Amino acid sequence: MNKKLIFIAFVVSLGGFLFGFDAGIISGVMSYAGPEFNLNEIQSGWVVSSPSFAAMFAMLFSGRFSDLIGRKKVLIFVALLYAVSALLSALATSYEMLYVARIIGGLAFGAALVLAPMYIAEIATSENRGKLVSLQQLNIVFGFFAAFLSNYLFNKFNTTESTFLNDENVWRWMLGVELLPSLCYFTILFFIPKSPRWLYLKGKIEEAKSVLHYVHGDQRGIEEVKAIAKNVSNETNSSTIKIKDLLKPSLQFILIVGLIVGILQQITGINAVYFYATSIFKQTGIGTDAAFSSGVLLSTISVVFTFVAIYLIDRMGRRPLLLIGTAGIAMSLLLCAYGFKKASYQLTQDKITALTFSSSQKLMPLADKMYHNDVTFKNEVKSLIGNQAYYKNDGTILEVATQINANLILVGILGFIACFAFSLGPVMWVLLSELYPIKYRGLIIGVIAFLNSLISSVVQLIFPWELSNFGNALTFFIFGFIALIGFFILIKILPETKGRSLEELEKELIR
DSSP: OOHHHHHHHHHHTHHHHHHHHHHHHHHHHHHHHHHHHTOOHHHHHHHHHHHHHHHHHHHHHHHHHHHHHOHHHHHHHHHHHHHHHHHHHHTOOSHHHHHHHHHHHHHHHHHHHHHHHHHHHHHSOTTTHHHHHTHHHHHHHHHHHHHHHHHHHHHHTOOTTOSSOOTTTHHHHHHHTTHHHHHHHHHHGGGSOOOHHHHHHTTOHHHHHHHHHHHHOHHHHHHHHHHHHHHHHHTTTGGGOOGGGGGOGGGHHHHHHHHHHHHHHHHTOHHHHHHTHHHHHHHTTSOHHHHHHHHHHHHHHHHHHHHHHHHHTTTTOHHHHHHHHHHHHHHHHHHHHHHHHTOEEEBOHHHHHHOOSTTGGGGGGGBTOEESOHHHHHHHHHHHHOHHHHHHHHHHHHHHHEEOOHHHHHHHHHHHHHHHHTTHHHHHHHHHHHHSOHHHHHHHHHHHHHHHHHHHHHHHHHHHHHHHHTOHHHHHHHHHHHHHHHHHHHHHHOOOOTTOOHHHHHHHHOO
């Protein structure tokens, strides 16, 4: 494969790395920022989910905006927004400033997630397009890995002996460190060429040819110019397509398939697990330090199984990966629900005495009481020491009080992440790019991406509230039950798109 092409695709898809980094970093940040601003469950959920809420609007409009001024210019602006978001988040002096800063970041990654695959597809050759587009998903999971590792290291060096880091500033450094990759992304984007397809659409034929010759060489460059000219001719009427056109009877089947896959990807709770990973692991009673280190393990599993998806997607096909992955997701989440259901909670006098935070002795009325429901236990603890003290010390309290099979929960969470990483994560975007006629593709994918991001933001927003009011077991059971229903629906309706041309698929699926 052309080294120049790999480099360009990798650079453009670094927006995915920043998305993964931002999404992963917040799981550790909220352990400190939540108590700092004394946030309730809905406020915590909004800080976490606000980028996804902003992203869904960016997904709707960024493609059209890039049609006007170019993919490269919008991507450079996106990188600048990432940097601004990181800086303002680190300097936030209030809850309001923090979520506004994160909304700016959401606009960036919403645009990046749409524009990077679009740019890569427009500059890649047909035989390498799938692999190169999948670099974005790989960068996303690398971003998660870097974020969880960064969080772990910051938390590790945040000790009582440290003169540099403390509970009041460590979360600012966690957020601020994103400024470095953002500025790097901003700088190297200036060294990639403009999209040759966009140049062609703007009538800059010679410049488009120059880019294609630079990237692919003279002979392949000529072939790519011919292919672009043919595709542009086929799309001459695409600008007249309206949303109501998607309701045509001939498109109903593939529209329903895309909507179900797009909604299922987020409604099973993947971003709740990623964005609240540290908090979830704290619920098992393994302690704050172990919760941060478990996040590194989680992201490592995600990276490994994304490589599995890249290897298998053109060998096994889209349908088997999605069915196996969705079934595995359902079983893993239901396993987590079972593990949390069997948990019990008890504070003895010795355990309360061993707690070192200032209000710990207020917990003495709970000494030796046994709880089999996490909601009841947490509510009684909060009533005695207050919300702020609880959320600042929840890892320590749950570590000494929880009696649970933590390994069972860990297997369930890692199984969920692994199954998602080789199925719903990367395969969804490949499937969407293949299902739809070129005339409707941009509009349909934009609508599905909007709903996908909307579901993601709602799940992230209400997840802390669910844990607080429904409890761990019921929350994970709901996610698992939804995944199980999704599995049976996919068995019934999901087509296989592997190994067939887009023309063949259009003839078969447009009913």
